Amino acid sequence: MSRRSQTSLLELFVVTAPGLAPLCAAEIRAHALLGSLLSPQVQSGGVAVRGDLSALYRANLHLRTASRVLVRLGEFHAENFTQLRTRAALLSWETYLQPGGAVDLRVTCHKSRLYHTGAVAERVAQAIGDRLRQPPALHKYDEESDEPGAQLVVVRLLHDTCTISIDASGTLLHRRGYRLATAKAPLRETLAAGLLLASGWEATGALPPPLLDPFCGSGTIPIEAAMLALQLAPGRNRHFAFMNWPGFDVATWQTLLDEADAHAQARRAQLRDALQIQASDRDAGAIEAAQANAQRAGVAEVIAFACHAVSAIEPPAAPGYVVTNPPYGQRVRGGADLRNLYAQLGKVLRQRCPGWHVTLLSSDRALLGQMGLRLDASLTFVNGGIDVMVASGVVQ
Ligand SMILES: C[S@@+](CC[C@H](N)C(=O)[O-])C[C@H]1O[C@@H](n2cnc3c(N)ncnc32)[C@H](O)[C@@H]1O
The missing domain is CATH 3.30.2130.30 (VC0802-like)
Known part of the structure; x- marks a missing residue:
């Protein structure tokens, strides 16, 4: 070139x-x-x-x-x-x-x-x-x-x-390279990042508020959250179509990788141990997958993983953000009564997360209604071919 x-x-x-x-x-x-x-x-x-x-x-x-x-x-x-x-x-x-x-x-x-x-x-x-x-x-x-x-x-x-x-991209950009292990109904990494950005969580501030995903599955939301807060470049470890172009400028690319790494190192030093990201799921296999994915993404040490039901969450005292993708029927089936699950989630949040912001991805307005929270659901995404709502509000 x-x-x-x-x-x-x-x-x-x-x-x-x-x-x-x-x-x-x-x-x-x-x-x-x-x-x-x-x-x-x-x-x-x-x-x-x-x-x-x-x-x-x-x-x-x-x-x-x-x-x-x-x-x-x-x-x-x-x-x-x-x-x-x-x-x-x-x-x-x-x-x-x-x-x-x-x-x-x-x-x-x-x-x-x-x-x-x-x-x-x-x-x-x-x-x-x-x-x-x-x-x-x-x-x-x-x-x-x-x-x-x-x-x-x-x-x-x-x-x-x-x-x-x-x-210029080749393989779609949601494929960052870390999510090799998946649980039920994994969320695309790009949607998880979008959900976090839509939630208003101040990831890049001096001290990001606590973040909690009580239905973390394969860990996409907490991993994207950690990468966002630590300013880790999502494309750091993958190949792009532009690398095959006759005009690919290897020296420029190396400079940009170094720049990205220096930026992320400075951010890590700034945050030290201050990041509070909690991720839990009742399925042991999901937690195992999430931990392996977090390890590959280089963020395992900043996420507190736990295997338990949503009823057992122990959020930190300071108000933060619940950003999550609970089961919503079309993608996760099973004997579970989803209406009871949403009602229980609402109850648990009111008891243990007063004043917290909550942002959920769900396809079902009636299920969201079971939570008994005032939620705004004006933003929609498409997940796995179906329309899904981004529902947000503050736990009262
Ligand atoms: C839609 S999936 C979450 C997918 C996740 N965002 C990902 O990217 O992999 C919902 C998760 O909720 C979990 N789950 C269902 N009922 C639960 C409960 N009562 N307590 C905690 N986790 C539950 C399931 O095991 C499943 O992993």
């Missing part, structure tokens, strides 16, 4: 799951190391930002609520296949693709003269071949696999305008 293209600004799009885009924009604005991601704008499906190559690397390394980061390669008018092929061949594919490399073209067409997605993909593949003098190998990209198998290229036709973007 030339020096000029390294320093010029790229148009980036940070893709998020439904409900997470405003939280992601807030994350970008607040993070001490993401100042080079310029003018974040919430749009449908994510956040548009501008930044240089190191900003692109930083976005992948540090963002907790993002699913992937796309770089816009180009945008042009195309109302027939000749225009599509010739104009697509003018784009600088060589920055991102190896000649003959594996590519997956994900095409969508709306309100455009070119509407056949397969034919559009074929012409874009030919354009890549024209430009690189070798046609790409078309392969399926698997976003959940640690080895996605192909570079994802996103082609969008809307009102005869063709926008082509390159995926």
